[in-house]
Amino acid sequence: SLAVLQALEDGLKKADADPSVKAVMICGENGKFSAGADIRGFSSPKRQGIPLGPIVSLIESSQKPVVAAIEGVALGGGLEVALGCHYRIAHVKARMGFPEVTIGLLPGAEGTQRLPRLIGVPAALDMITTGKHIPATEALKLGLVDEIVEENTIEAAIRLANKV
Numbered sequence: 001s002l003a004v005l006q007a008l009e010d011g012l013k014k015a016d017a018d019p020s021v022k023a024v025m026i027c028g029e030n031g032k033f034s035a036g037a038d039i040r041g042f043s044s045p046k047r048q049g050i051p052l053g054p055i056v057s058l059i060e061s062s063q064k065p066v067v068a069a070i071e072g073v074a075l076g077g078g079l080e081v082a083l084g085c086h087y088r089i090a091h092v093k094a095r096m097g098f099p100e101v102t103i104g105l106l107p108g109a110e111g112t113q114r115l116p117r118l119i120g121v122p123a124a125l126d127m128i129t130t131g132k133h134i135p136a137t138e139a140l141k142l143g144l145v146d147e148i149v150e151e152n153t154i155e156a157a158i159r160l161a162n163k164v
Contacts, residue, residue: 004034008055008081016062023161024062026085027069027154028078036076036100052077052109059084060114065164069157070094070145075133080107083114087160088145090136091153096144097133119143 008026015021028034037052059066059081068074068085074096082088082096090096098107106112107128116124119142127134136148149156 005050005052005055009050009058012055012058012062012066016064021064023065023067023164025067025069025154025157025161026059026081027157028071032072033068033070033074033094034078034081035073036078052080056080056084056109056114060086062086065161067157067161067164069153070096070136071153073133076100076107077109080109080111080114083111083118087157087164089147089149089153089157089160090139090145092136092148092150094136094139094148094153095133096136096139097131098128099131099133101129102131115144 012024015024065087066085067087067089068082070082070088070090071094072091074082074090074094076098079096079098098111100107112128115127118124123142126132134142134144136145139145140148147156147160
């Protein structure tokens, strides 16, 4: 939603400007990282606010480490947010993917560029063109996530952020 995008932008800018902040952790609410954009918003005549692409670039260009704590799903734009993070930790039951291709849309926030850089072209093409959701264990093997945990993902992400 636009509110989430605005909160991400505001939070990242505030964290980067605050010398007492050493790292940033991005997580979802209620056990879900992000299922991506609400496609009903695509039919709006004018979208207000900042688009997702610049937010992902803002995350990626942060001078402080940014860790994604992925629980539930990171789909579509949610996966693109995670790809912008410097590190990704996923719960063992998490799933990731770009399901928008099943309705004729390509990832629009540079996921088509970031994913191949991270996991290689063949695996990225498979994910981008099929829309399949991959489990966290496969994401770890591909290099999409840095670590998977069975415990509290947020606590694990905070530990990693403190370590880096």
